[in-house]
Structure formats: structure tokens, C-alpha cells
Amino acid sequence: MGIIITIGREFGSGGRELGRRLADELGLAYYDREILLEIEKQTPYCLEYIEQVTENKPLPLLPIHYGMSFSATNDPNLSQSIDIYAAQKKVLQDLAAKSSCVIIGRCADDVLKDMHPVRLFVYADMPSKIIRCQSRSKEGEKADPRSLAREIKKVDKNRAKYYEFYTGKKWGDKANYDLMINTSGRSLKEIAHGLTEMLAPYLKKD
């Protein structure tokens, strides 16, 4: 069986870039938006809709989670969200079975738990996340820090609810990860390099 590294990440923490660098250093496949393109092929939904659904909580007031016995629902939005989650689950399982890889987000740590992935969570303090988001935006388009902070909080809240809805576990809770990395004020390039060494004992299969 191959090596699977899953990366949960706060918005603006640099988790995606860290995952890309890690995949490069370790010579592994890297899956992020590629997963959405696969879901598009396997379902009747368009990419934009899939993207929106997989970054948002399915319904605000449903405490039950998908892993438990779940009877048919009359709500078309919830029904489509569950359809897409099921397709995503299958895509993840197929990709992980094919070759060793790094997977960003998408509850992959839980979906692939039987394959014993190395589960990372990447986070940072708010000032660092704001600086990182600003550095990504085009010249002349820099959002002000307060509205960026609101946006970052909103995205992370949605990620937390999505994760909790489908896994029944708390997003960002250390019990669900092998290594949690605070990137505040640090170079992702250097962290990725060190992480390659750090992960060696985790990558040994039992």
C-alpha cells in the first residue's frame, strides 16, 4: 500500500502551498482541484456548483452526520450535497488506491482512514493569514485587513461545519491529526523541507 498524506488547513495558512511543496520533495502525486474535475465527470453537476457545495456546510441546522443511518431527505439541496460527497468519497478512494499522494482538504483524513493516512493540519494566527491573503491578490486589489479577517473566519467556519457534518468529528481538533503545524511568520519552503524529514517515521507502514 502507498503513502497517503492528508492536509486539513485554515484559510490563508499556506496549507495548500505546503502540500504542493511536500508532494514535490517526496515525489508524490498532488490532488486538490483535480478532485473537483473528477467529480464533475462522474455527476450531473457543474464545476462551480460542486465547488460551492464542497466548501460550505450542507445545512445549518442538521446535527446528524452522514456516517450514521440516514434516511432519504426531501430537501433537494441536502440531497445534492450528499450526492456530491459520495462521488468525492469514491474519487478519493480511487486516487489513493492508484498511487501515493498528498490530498488537500475534502475530509480525506476521515474518508481514507482505513488506509492509515498521515494526517496534517496547517494553521496560523490571523495577522499571518491576512498577510498571506494580501500577498496573493493582484496589485491595486488589496482588500483591507478587517474585511479579509471577516472573510477568513467565514471560510473556516464553513469548513468546520462541513467537516463536522460529514465526519461527526471536530475540525482542527488535535485528536484527529498526527502533526499540527503553525505557519505564522515562517517560510513555507523551509517548513516543507524540514517536514520531509519529520514525516519519515510516520510514512513507515506498520
Place this chain on the structure above:
Amino acid sequence: MGIIITIGREFGSGGRELGRRLADELGLAYYDREILLEIEKQTPYCLEYIEQVTENKPLPLLPIHYGMSFSATNDPNLSQSIDIYAAQKKVLQDLAAKSSCVIIGRCADDVLKDMHPVRLFVYADMPSKIIRCQSRSKEGEKADPRSLAREIKKVDKNRAKYYEFYTGKKWGDKANYDLMINTSGRSLKEIAHGLTEMLAPYLKKD
């Protein structure tokens, strides 16, 4: 200024051994029980009493934390605990100023925050912590898993309350650490070796 690594750790997670190995690999001084011996020299209290006080919450029902304005108390136990904490703080500051080092526990991440330590937190799941505790006990003295689990929870609860009382922050909350390491089912020797590489970017002084 030197390199300071602080290690918060759940009981039975192997944080102490990891710290010792890390200090060896990086060629740093290592401080754990040495701190208690220093406090003994500087206060009228005996080692056993210092040990007991620094592993337990000072008082169960006081929400105020030591960093805030704190008027004299009539409770002799609390007063002695605060005395010992003040002595411990001074010992930590003196040791950290003297040379680069690894420090286990003792709210060192907060006490030394102006020196920008690299703050680690080491944790593990309960089955792994039980196995680690059992492997430390002498032949024929193995405690049963249920009573060990109770003991582990009790020690960690006390550590959490002690930390919260003196720092006003939550023990084990990722916001307070740079790297959180789950040692469940892993070799501490290999983790320490990888960690040495992983820490390189964190050890660069800004």
C-alpha cells in the same frame, strides 16, 4: 540570543523523552527536574512540596489568573503556590538567558514568551499513553489499564488547570504552540531525529 525550545506534554505521551533526545541531537542543555532543585535552593520549601505544588492546580475555584493584578491572599496554600511559581519563573529566565536549551513543562512557553521560544506540544491517544506508562513500570507492578487511564486523566487535568491559572490560556490549545506532535504508536527516537530537521526554520532568529 540563544535557542529556547519549550515542550508541553500530556502525561504518558513521551514528551519528556522526546525533549531529552532533541536536546542531545541539537546539542542543547535540557531542563526538567533540574528546575525543581533550583527552586529548592531559592525558597524555604522542600523538594517534595515544590513537586506537588507545581503539578497541581493552585486552588480549584479561583478564576482570576496570576498575570492580572493580584492582591495579597489570606490562603497560605495559594500564597505558597504563588511564591513557588515566582521562584520558578526566575529560575526559568536565568537558565534561558545562560544558554540555548530544551525546557519541559512549567508554563515555560508563556514565562519565556519575550524570548520567542519554539513551543512544542506532545500528545497521544489514551491506548498509546497506557502502553507507554506500563512499559515504564517495573516487572510485576503493571497497573491495570483502567486505573492507569484514570490516573493519566487526573494528571492532565491538573496540568491544564495549573497552566490556565498562571497563564490565562488554554493548555493544549493549538494557538499557543508552533508544532503539535501526536506520538501515538510511533518511535520517539525516529520522531526526535526528524524533528531536528523540522525545527531548522523555527530556530532561525527573526
